[in-house]
Amino acid sequence: MAKTIIDVAHEANVSKSTVSLVLNNSPHISESKRKAVLDAMERIGYVPNTTARGLIKSRTYNLGVIECTVIPHISTYDFGHEANTFARDATDGILAGLVDTNYGLLSAYWSPSEEKPWILRRRCVDGVFLIGTAQMDSLISAAGRLGLPVVVVGQQMEQENNVFTDYGAGSVLGLRYLLGKGHKRILCLNSPAGYGTAEIRKKAVAEFCEHQGLLEGTVTLVSPQSNSGEGGRAAVKSVWDSNGPFDAVMANDIMGLGALRFFYERHISVPDDVSVLSFDDSFLCSYASPALTAVNLNRELSGRLAADMMLRMVSEKKSHGEKTVISVPIGIVPRESVKDRRTVR
Numbered sequence: 001m002a003k004t005i006i007d008v009a010h011e012a013n014v015s016k017s018t019v020s021l022v023l024n025n026s027p028h029i030s031e032s033k034r035k036a037v038l039d040a041m042e043r044i045g046y047v048p049n050t051t052a053r054g055l056i057k058s059r060t061y062n063l064g065v066i067e068c069t070v071i072p073h074i075s076t077y078d079f080g081h082e083a084n085t086f087a088r089d090a091t092d093g094i095l096a097g098l099v100d101t102n103y104g105l106l107s108a109y110w111s112p113s114e115e116k117p118w119i120l121r122r123r124c125v126d127g128v129f130l131i132g133t134a135q136m137d138s139l140i141s142a143a144g145r146l147g148l149p150v151v152v153v154g155q156q157m158e159q160e161n162n163v164f165t166d167y168g169a170g171s172v173l174g175l176r177y178l179l180g181k182g183h184k185r186i187l188c189l190n191s192p193a194g195y196g197t198a199e200i201r202k203k204a205v206a207e208f209c210e211h212q213g214l215l216e217g218t219v220t221l222v223s224p225q226s227n228s229g230e231g232g233r234a235a236v237k238s239v240w241d242s243n244g245p246f247d248a249v250m251a252n253d254i255m256g257l258g259a260l261r262f263f264y265e266r267h268i269s270v271p272d273d274v275s276v277l278s279f280d281d282s283f284l285c286s287y288a289s290p291a292l293t294a295v296n297l298n299r300e301l302s303g304r305l306a307a308d309m310m311l312r313m314v315s316e317k318k319s320h321g322e323k324t325v326i327s328v329p330i331g332i333v334p335r336e337s338v339k340d341r342r343t344v345r
Helices: 005-012 016-023 031-044 050-057 085-097 137-145 167-180 196-212 229-243 253-265 283-287 299-315
Strands: 062-068 104-110 128-132 150-154 162-164 186-189 219-222 248-251 275-278 293-296 325-327 331-333
Touching (some): 005 016, 005 031, 016 031, 062 085, 085 104, 085 128, 085 150, 085 283, 128 137, 150 299, 167 186, 167 196, 167 293, 167 331, 186 229, 219 229, 229 248, 248 253, 253 275
Parallel strands (some): 062 104, 128 150, 150 162, 162 325, 186 248, 275 293
């Protein structure tokens, strides 16, 4: 038989109202009584019924995370399809930020060609995280009409509550690193056209090259047809055969694996013949062979910070007002895929 707060109160030798105060994280309770209640809950195996509590308080105790993709989501690991590792890592960070709370997490996928995701249609959450590269304006408006707080993760949107990574700065950091290691011809794979990050990276790379006075051909920036392993392989093959060779390639983690496949097919050695650097640092980078040097975008930290922001908003019942914007720090993670070419071979 499921335990109730009456059982917890009896076990802890406190009143039912004291148990209720502990469950609701009330500050008006002594630490000794809080500990007694929590210990009693653990001893008898009591699990709070968040659904029932939500009905009483007009809360669901669920938060929603919506992965916003440029193309409709396909559940496959095929080399020719997009695998949004940023969304997965950021969601892991959100989950970590919710561990010691009463909140659970529901997830959905959405692309601009689709209707509102089921999370919004059913109104089953107290707040929404939006993650991805697609335009999110319609979702933000829909959530606003429902009175739901929104936190955008990844994209820079000054008008919204936002935890973002500066993708332009990440691209420049990667280029600085490669140039500092003596690379003379760098092929940089941008996001495909239509992605929110494509223009940000293009502008940042162009301004950096101009400011540094780099010779034409030092950095070649191209946009693959798709954000996938095959998209990266095809782009590197096309530019390499028409304008190569290069001594370094910079791409995100998925397209970087595509570059590695092309070099394997051509018997080109990484990093002896060409270095590969990822401007994302997902788990795939350390699993690759050789392991990919990467710009660390602090994906999980983004999720944790977003969770903290959302928890404050739902506790204060805020969906409007002054917006909070946080820029997440980035850095380089050296691995085996980049060679220092300043030394004589």
